Amino acid sequence: MGIERLDDVRMDEVHLTTPIPADAIAGLELGDVVYISGVLYTAREGVYRQVVERGLPLPAGLRDLSNVTLQCSPAVTVRPDGGHDVAAVTATASFRFGKSMALWFERSGARVVVGKAGLTELAYREWFVPHGAVYLTTVGYGMGAAYGHCIKRVRDVHWLAELGIAQALWVLEVEEMGPFLVEGDAEGRSLFALANREIDARINEVYKNLPPPTLSRFGEVLSRTDEVV
Amino acid sequence: MTIPAKVIEDTARELMARAAIDIPPDYRDGVRLARDRETGKLPRFVLTEMLRNWDVATGERRPMCADTGLPRYYVRLGNEAIVEGGLVALERALRRATADATASVPLRPNRVHPLTREDQNNNVGIHAPEVTYAVEPDADWIDVTTVHKGGLFGSDYRMLFPGDGITGIKRFFVDTLIESGKRGLACQPAIVGVGIGGAKDTCVRLGKEAACLRVVGSVNPDPAAARLEEELTALGNYIGIGAMGFAGTSMVVATHVELAHTHTGGMPIAIHQFCLSSRRASARIHPDGCVEFHHDPRWFTDYYRRAGIE
Numbered sequence: 301m302g303i304e305r306l307d308d309v310r311m312d313e314v315h316l317t318t319p320i321p322a323d324a325i326a327g328l329e330l331g332d333v334v335y336i337s338g339v340l341y342t343a344r345e346g347v348y349r350q351v352v353e354r355g356l357p358l359p360a361g362l363r364d365l366s367n368v369t370l371q372c373s374p375a376v377t378v379r380p381d382g383g384h385d386v387a388a389v390t391a392t393a394s395f396r397f398g399k400s401m402a403l404w405f406e407r408s409g410a411r412v413v414v415g416k417a418g419l420t421e422l423a424y425r426e427w428f429v430p431h432g433a434v435y436l437t438t439v440g441y442g443m444g445a446a447y448g449h450c451i452k453r454v455r456d457v458h459w460l461a462e463l464g465i466a467q468a469l470w471v472l473e474v475e476e477m478g479p480f481l482v483e484g485d486a487e488g489r490s491l492f493a494l495a496n497r498e499i500d501a502r503i504n505e506v507y508k509n510l511p512p513p514t515l516s517r518f519g520e521v522l523s524r525t526d527e528v529v
Numbered sequence: 530m531t532i533p534a535k536v537i538e539d540t541a542r543e544l545m546a547r548a549a550i551d552i553p554p555d556y557r558d559g560v561r562l563a564r565d566r567e568t569g570k571l572p573r574f575v576l577t578e579m580l581r582n583w584d585v586a587t588g589e590r591r592p593m594c595a596d597t598g599l600p601r602y603y604v605r606l607g608n609e610a611i612v613e614g615g616l617v618a619l620e621r622a623l624r625r626a627t628a629d630a631t632a633s634v635p636l637r638p639n640r641v642h643p644l645t646r647e648d649q650n651n652n653v654g655i656h657a658p659e660v661t662y663a664v665e666p667d668a669d670w671i672d673v674t675t676v677h678k679g680g681l682f683g684s685d686y687r688m689l690f691p692g693d694g695i696t697g698i699k700r701f702f703v704d705t706l707i708e709s710g711k712r713g714l715a716c717q718p719a720i721v722g723v724g725i726g727g728a729k730d731t732c733v734r735l736g737k738e739a740a741c742l743r744v745v746g747s748v749n750p751d752p753a754a755a756r757l758e759e760e761l762t763a764l765g766n767y768i769g770i771g772a773m774g775f776a777g778t779s780m781v782v783a784t785h786v787e788l789a790h791t792h793t794g795g796m797p798i799a800i801h802q803f804c805l806s807s808r809r810a811s812a813r814i815h816p817d818g819c820v821e822f823h824h825d826p827r828w829f830t831d832y833y834r835r836a837g838i839e
Contacts, residue, residue: 309570388593390595510696514690
């Protein structure tokens, strides 16, 4: 089974409601175009520090409310009554959070991560697959306004004083929020890995008449004891 | 006649909102063209969605991207322009406008202390926002441009040598684009700015200004630079990477090369990519208090690129 070429993805439209049941998660195929209704909440460095490193419990009730977490921070306005409106949301690059993921799934009960740019297939197999978790990537990137439009209300915010606006945990009520693309499926396959294989097939052709520069850099030499000249 | 500081502050606040919300038309047209030419099914879908996102942003007055970057200013001072309260008043106006706009637009308060990570929630702080100045002869106005650029991915600097030649520049260009193009980390297709020459900081600054302060369709008046711009754009789109790093044809919307006379032994180069949310907005403020908003920052004037003693 499986999609061999990028242009073979069917890009089926899938509409899901939180908490998303395990069979719906398992049924997602690479490249499916996903829209989510219900509740989702944000988590990035600050929230992972609280939950994964410091071992603080997820705010009460959240686990039952949603199993979808968005790796982002919003652009927020404070209303005169002290409430908040989210004008725009855009995900941040997910590869930085890979190491937090296994404990995060365990402690939060989250099973769907929405982020930017995905992780490697190795990371999915090691940290996502054992928990039945999948990865959806935001589109663009930078569809802040279109995603913001789908947020009906800020249901709650946690750790705002400790973490600040950008890092706090925002609980958002959303309607048909999307499109997101299925990037990491339940078996740990990755859409970006598929794309990279096609790109890499042409790399030598692209570099054909482009020799390396006179002076190398660390990283381009294999050992720190090698000279760069 | 002096330019009132209040007008500068009001204008700067309005520029912050326009930059965050309204995609510049020259870049939008460039992306539409890239979408129409794109052969990959996925990157085509992505660009179509981005065009829709800009409609939502403008229609609902929402920031187009929630990562509103590091808001900063470029100010061109007419040689005859006088600001009420002097340039200190101008800088205060720009800092106040940044803090106000962070709450009102809203902008994400991205600016944190680099070590403690403390966030003042207003995008103002040590050396923030940056204000870059240039001057223009025979003018009594000031131009204010704000740029909101992210920038975790897609920019790089390298010391090349004369022997590396144009081929060396191309190699570094391709390296930088592929490195941050996979998975779309650079949020391409971008306006790619290439600064060549000067000292290290000169080429880094020029590359950034080339990406952020020239409109799509502009051409460097130096024929060698203009030829390189064309070749690099073609090369970038030949790599085979499209939007979000899906295999495709849309990697570069435009390439802008800016040059500075440099050390005889070296050829320093810097590359910057202005992303799918290429946010800039400009205004010219006249001494009678009249404000003209426009899309072209008009930053690279003949005087700014001058080569002679005078």
